[in-house]
Amino acid sequence: MKKLMAFAALAAVVAVPAFAADGAKLYTEKTCNACHGPEGKKPLMPNYPKLAGQNAAYAEQQMKDIKSGARNNGQTAAMKGVMHLVNDEEIKAIADYLSKLKP
């Protein structure tokens, strides 16, 4: 039992960085960096948002809304073209990664 507890605790510790790393990898792999800059600080266009340090819950919701079409304003047309590349779980990981970046 003790072993199991230790294992579970270890797994929890290990899982967090894995999740963050996952977000970092996804951020590049899914081409987010192309428009929002390699660290979410330098967007391609002056009217694109800076993402570094954004609230995770907010970022996640915006990504979901742009993907579903519920949000259809501003530059969503540009982003819609790539949103099929991510699923809900990946969106969550990216949002989490963004929230931990230094603005």
Next chain:
Amino acid sequence: MKKLIIAASLSIFALGIAHAAPPAPKKEGIEGKDYKWNAQEGEKVEALQKKGDKKNGQEAYEVCGACHLPSGAGRPDGTFPQLAGQHTTVLIKQMADIRAGLRDNPTMYPFAATLTDPQELADVAAYIEGLCIPVEHGKYEGADASLQVAKGKDLYEKQCLECHGKNGEGNKEKFYPVIAGQHYKYLLRQMTEIRDGHRRNANPDMVKVIKPYTNEQLVAISAYQASLTMPGSMCKPKAAAPAKKK
């Protein structure tokens, strides 16, 4: 009248030099009755006449590489086309059309707009021309692939081959794109858009040919096209993704 023309041409000029920010302009395309395909005008003509500088092209290509990959392979899922192996004429025309608002692509528009002038269009095209052609790309992956490819071959040889060539090599002088080596899903998406009038810079001859095709036929044709191998400088296996050793 003369004043009006001057004002109009001035505003077009201003559009051209303004540091373009989205949304993209909209120019009358195939939906209009005065549409002339591939009209030899604007920055496209200038870019086509210039000698591209590969070194500057490599720098300019950096923003492109985020989506089309440094190798120019694009993505097998068809989100971004493979650029390596494509004719420079086609690359320049498509970039210019997107910049002019003749081909709607809101995702790509801001990137195309970052290129400064016709010279840079020529530079990027020259750089892409120098890339080796990736050995692998997105193909039709259904269990019935061989059947689809065979069906597609029949259809392709009837009507597509005449312009796009036996090996899908296209025609550089006529601006007909290379389709061999292109991702299956990208080919299918573009053909569907051309057929349905959504790719507004399309060649009316192509539209006429493709109009009667069903979705199933387009799937078969795309499957065949994606099975073709580009005649050209293929990447050496394992050199497809140049790894930087430090």
